[in-house]
Amino acid sequence: GAGVSQSPRYKVAKRGQDVALRCDPISGHVSLFWYQQALGQGPEFLTYFQNEAQLDKSGLPSDRFFAERPEGSVSTLKIQRTQQEDSAVYLCASSSVQGARLPQHFGDGTRLSIL
């Protein structure tokens, strides 16, 4: 497809389980971003990749959160030992080149619910 693809669309997990969320960016897009959107709030930045390099992970809320993009394309966001406060929509976005003035293209998100 032409857009950013995220899977799964919905994920339910029990507290303490590990989860993995996948993002397929637009083909050829260099930059990839992860955001967390709590209910009724705006998205909040988690981490940023340029190709396979993770250049900014300042938004990751704890060491339970880990992201990777080993071949500079698909990215996975992993959350270990999930907590209820991790329940949110996780958004992935990509852009064609590095540059603050270029728009980011967002996927539809993964809605994570921790029971």
Next chain:
Amino acid sequence: GDSVTQMEGPVTLSEEAFLTINCTYTATGYPSLFWYVQYPGEGLQLLLKATKADDKGSNKGFEATYRKETTSFHLEKGSVQVSDSAVYFCALSVNTDKLIFGTGTRLQVFP
């Protein structure tokens, strides 16, 4: 730190009414400014952007002007339609690529 403040919703309007959604920002550098829209059941879409002072971004009848003197980027539309019902997010980006979003404003347009 850098932040975005936008008016709380919901904003409820009748079709063909004039729309304003206020957005102000705080930034340590010279930001680019954006409006994103999230239609029901869909992902975030870029609506318009402006990269320097006095620039006007426009798309689908929506407009916003980058006002450096008032640190504002208010969204306007002269005549809203039912199909404009969505959540609107103001956002900025400074030097780095990450976006900083406001909390969103829900717009409800009734026929």
